[in-house]
Amino acid sequence: MKMIKKLKDFLAFENKASQFALIFIILLIFAALFAPLLCRYNPAELGTESLLPPSFNHFFGTDDFGRDIFSRILYGARISLSVGFIAVAISVIVGFLFGIISGFFGGWIDFLIMRFVDVMLSFPSIFLILSIQAMFTPNIYNVVFVIGLTSWMGVARLVRAEVLSVKERPFVEAAKVLGLPTKNILFRHILPNVIEPVLVAATIGMAGAILTESALSFLGLGVQPPLSSWGNMLQDSQAYLRDAPWMAIIPGFFIFITVLCIYLIGEGIKEKIQK
């Protein structure tokens, strides 16, 4: 019972909007996980009836290849959510490592790492990602990897700041004098303080990752057919803006609402921290 209450507390937001956002995302995750069960059609299956508007048979209609859009949206959700999670996970891990090392060791190492962070912040990440995609065949793994490797800087700074502030505290000095391993202490005090701001940064990062992946797929440099990503669905829809506007409206809307909900969740977490 206590566990459930703790979970409920963790997930409850004061802000109604954030609450709804969380519910939506959880629903989306479930829908994505159970996509094979929920879809009547294979998302890559070519059909004979193309450009059908939404109907009972096809909840979101069909695209120009006769493929069921609802199935493609659900499988697209898998892509967007996994890219979001994994890219953010990579950036958090990398950022965390750099932040800890930088804050803990200080001195030259700190200086170098922070300058490295500055330089990385100067690179427009999309350029980097585009060039990497140019050199190798674009696919979903490249995308996740590169997004992750170009968005860790914020987390690094956050973690470093936290390490620095904890380092100064008297109990750390005391512990050093007593011969206790400072590393353990740092971890025990840093982690809890750092989780929440990092979580907020992670939500922003995830939103950004989803937007970046859809932009890349839109350009043709992200997820490749036959995988359907909301971004590459928008690319296909361009030619049919007038004949079949739902092809453009629906995936775009999903990107929008997913990103919005993630931002709202971030806001909710921020509010909880500030209490």
Added chain:
Amino acid sequence: MMNKTTVVFFLFTVVFLFIVIAFEGCQTKTERLTKENTIIFALSGDISILNPILSSDSASSAVEGFIFSGLTKINENLEIVPDIAKSWEIKNGGKEYIFYLRDDVYWHDGEKLTSYDVKFTFDSILNPKVNSVRRGDYIIDGVPIKFETDGPHIFKVILPKPFAPILSRMGIGILPKHLLFDKDLNTAEFNTKPIGSGPFMFKEWIKSERVVLEKNPKYFDGPPKISGIIYKIIPDENARFVALESGQVDVSDIPPKDFNRAKKLKNCNVFEYDSLVYVYLGFNLKNEIFSDIRVRQALAYATDKTQLLNLIFRGLAKPAFGPMSPVSSMFESDTEKYNFDLKKANAILDEAGWILGSDVIREKNGKKLEFTILVNQGNKEREKAAVILQWQYKKIGAKVNIRLMEWSSLVKKLNSARKDFDSVIIGWSLGIDPDSYSIWHSSQYPYGLNFIGFSDPTVDRLLEEGRTTIDFNQRKRIYSQIQKIIAYQQPYIFLWYPKSLVAVSKKIHGLSKPGPAGLFVNIENVYISKDEQGD
């Protein structure tokens, strides 16, 4: 007192105006070309070069066609008619052609065009140091054609044997000797700033943006009635349609799905006509997967052309089965069709040792049946074909990856010596003569148009015979055989014969009869008028 913020704002505005003006000032100025005297064409990909003996893609050829003239040209009935040559004689049993050149042809820089320019052009094509993909067109059975002059207005072509396609090959654009004799043709600046003798002069080429031509007032057939031609490069077919609708371009191809909508446009006339084009999936025959004919045959059986064409064209294209267009007089319809048959496809692959793995992809000797299809980015029909073929081939255990490439770099890749590609969806725009030596002869690899590496001794022999036979019926038999062999071998999977779908602004008149030669055959007769007369 001036607030700091105001100062900053003011500075910003000034900087911007400066940037805008500086930018405009950097661009070359064109003569007064207006909507009333200029035709704006939409191009789907950037041209790659403006040198007729070096270019190999249709975008570049189209533009070159207005800048350069050849000895002969094609009229709207696909007949060969005089251009620079006012007449010609055939002597010596078809082994000698004498062209009598006009005396009133001038280069755009004012110099007179003579037979020495013509000889220079053809010698350059034959020059092994020049990267011309057309060389094979002028070598018969290993013996290059001899080109001679007899005074400034007589040009002679000496053939080792009678050569049926020769007249149609004389239409290639002529280059000015006086500007190129001492330059390396492959890298000359001329290729981006050409001087020709045609009805239009080159004005500017802003890469990936536009090409601008101006009329040649001294054109020997009379100055064109319009002042200029602008090619706007718009790779996205949707954007082209929007540009057409809003009048930003006057001429554009129409995607099949928009054909019906285009017919309702108030500012354009829409044309549908046959072309000498076929689109195919070409296999790199040096690739170990494709060197086995059984794999190609299996893929052919797995190709459901009905579904493909339905989804892409809805009736505006016909399925293709062989290397010639049905418009051609030598078209052979009785060829191996490889009609859609999944069971057969699977059976062939099983027999050839390609075993289905647990990941539903076939494997043989540790190699997966996986390959990449290259498509030119922006051509939506071909992009869609790739996606459809990817799905169809999945059913027989093949994994297809699709890679989009910008047009001129795709062309470059196929023409380069390394040929690092697996397969490609691309088309050929054929000439009026059935001779396709440069595409299929084994000698045309790697420096000709035979970029897939096709090599069949029977076909080689037949190609050589077909060119040197003059009798129509005899030639027809030869080419019928060639088509049968190639259709059987499936070095390409022949996909479709597209119809040309073109929309032209109603203000443009003087178009030629719609046909494979296009609508702008006599560009010098085309004029712009607000009157809405039909034509």
Added chain:
Amino acid sequence: MLVKFLKKLAVLIPMVFGISLISFFIIHLAPGDPTALFVDPNIDPKELLRIKANWGLDKPIIIQFFYWLKNIIRGDFGIAYLYNRPVLELILERIPATLLLMGTAFIIILLISIFFGVYSAYKKDSFLDKIVSILSFIGMSLPSFWVGLMLILIFSVELNILPSSGFSNPLLSTSPIYLRIYDIFLHLILPVSTMVIVGFAGLTRYIRSTTIEVLKQNYIRTARAKGLPENIVLFKHALRNSLLPLITIVGMSLPDLFAGAFIIETIFGWPGMGRLGVSAVFSRNYPLIMGIVFISSVLILLGNAFADLLYLIADPRIRIDEND
């Protein structure tokens, strides 16, 4: 103050070095023949040898880096494929268009953010504040390419009042300058609108939160107690103080602006550096890609440095220090 100024400048140099190092590292990730990174490998063999010597391609990789640095400083980034022109030349040609697009969008974003940010801070939790907040969240979540497509659909296709692509009408090249400026202006409207819709949110919220902080400060209460009209309180005192950190934020949003320009330029056919980059990617034009990555990074760096400088000039506290 001069010392601070110089210190800021001095940091630039190792930063540029850092960017060069990372760019160099990335270039060499590319598979295949290294000459392909600097020029089209299918050229005249003599040229190829010259390129090899110029870039030290037969030497160990560390030496190659210094050759690379040497060339970069001289502005030599290699020869782009297809165009067969020096990379720097191509990029410089396109920069004004991108700057025009970004700059215009940026100024409008700035104006909107300042106005709405300050007012919604001032009228915190009011209806206006809530609306601004909702619009901000919406703006941040919209994919730029989607917005662009919708705008093209509405204004270019359906209503036909605005051009859908390109920088200017080629037919107007010889018309008088005011007509040309007007034409460019028309072509700017849709792409800039897209960038503004998608980009105003972040800055607006930032200004709002800094202004809220500032408004809590003592000197604001003092100003009000002095009887100053609200306008002056807001714009002279509050704004000036919340603007300072703004300058730094502006510097930090440069990469995003550039990134946005890439996609917008592609949709709208705007002939800037972004579109050049995207088409370079599709044609695997390595020299061009690397040149664009490096130059845009340096531009962002310079933008940040400029912002830092402005900060130095604008912050009265720093000047007071100097007078000690």
